Amino acid sequence: MNRGFLSWVRSNDKEIINVLEEQATNLVEATSALVEFMSNYKSDGQSISKVIKDLEHRGDQITHKLFTILDKTFVTPLDPEDISRLTSAIDEVLDATEGVTNRFVLFKVQEPTPYMLELAKILLSASKEVKLLISRIRNINSANDLIDHSKNIVNHEHQADTIYRTAIAELFGTNNPIEIIKLKEIYETLEGALDRCADVADVVEDIALKYGNG
Numbered sequence: 001m002n003r004g005f006l007s008w009v010r011s012n013d014k015e016i017i018n019v020l021e022e023q024a025t026n027l028v029e030a031t032s033a034l035v036e037f038m039s040n041y042k043s044d045g046q047s048i049s050k051v052i053k054d055l056e057h058r059g060d061q062i063t064h065k066l067f068t069i070l071d072k073t074f075v076t077p078l079d080p081e082d083i084s085r086l087t088s089a090i091d092e093v094l095d096a097t098e099g100v101t102n103r104f105v106l107f108k109v110q111e112p113t114p115y116m117l118e119l120a121k122i123l124l125s126a127s128k129e130v131k132l133l134i135s136r137i138r139n140i141n142s143a144n145d146l147i148d149h150s151k152n153i154v155n156h157e158h159q160a161d162t163i164y165r166t167a168i169a170e171l172f173g174t175n176n177p178i179e180i181i182k183l184k185e186i187y188e189t190l191e192g193a194l195d196r197c198a199d200v201a202d203v204v205e206d207i208a209l210k211y212g213n214g
Helices: 011-039 041-072 080-107 114-138 143-171 177-211
Strands: none
Touching: 011 041, 011 080, 011 114, 041 080, 080 114, 080 177, 114 143, 114 177, 143 177
16 A cells, blocks of 8 residues: 555545545436436436436535535645545536436427437446546555546547547438537537546546655
8 A cells, every 4th residue: 555645645634535425426326317317218307307406406515515624624635726626527527417407308309319328328437437536536556546547537538529529420410400409519518528527537637646656
């Protein structure tokens, strides 16, 4: 175990790491619900959309709780700016996730496309990696460990980019301009959620390089 890396995680700092883990867990619940939403849109879309909305509200409360703790803590396990960037990036993934279902309801979309379901599943995988990263900040063997898992998120984001480009190309091959506008915005929101996951990976890589050894 790398003692140098763990030297900044003391017992009185556990609350901050605990809240970050709570935030990441809430994100995985929301992205799991998004996959369910896409898979069962016609039969249960409305009720699942409400679940995701509730999880987004809960995420806001968790984020507020973390910032409140930061305001009262003089010595933190990480640089306060890093913690702020990390919690904000996770919160933005959650906001985008809720934004997808909100647009489905607002635009009265008939059904998700197969590409949307694919992107939702990739977002879930990336979110699970985010949760893993946060848990490994507490018990890490080396900075390289964090960096390797961060790269997994980036790989998911690259995979999503390929699907997004294919989906948009096919979309513009149709001849319904209103549907093009609606579906394009949903695709962009999904892609944005994956981009914010990549932002989380970037912050964690910065933390690993700042505090860790190889």
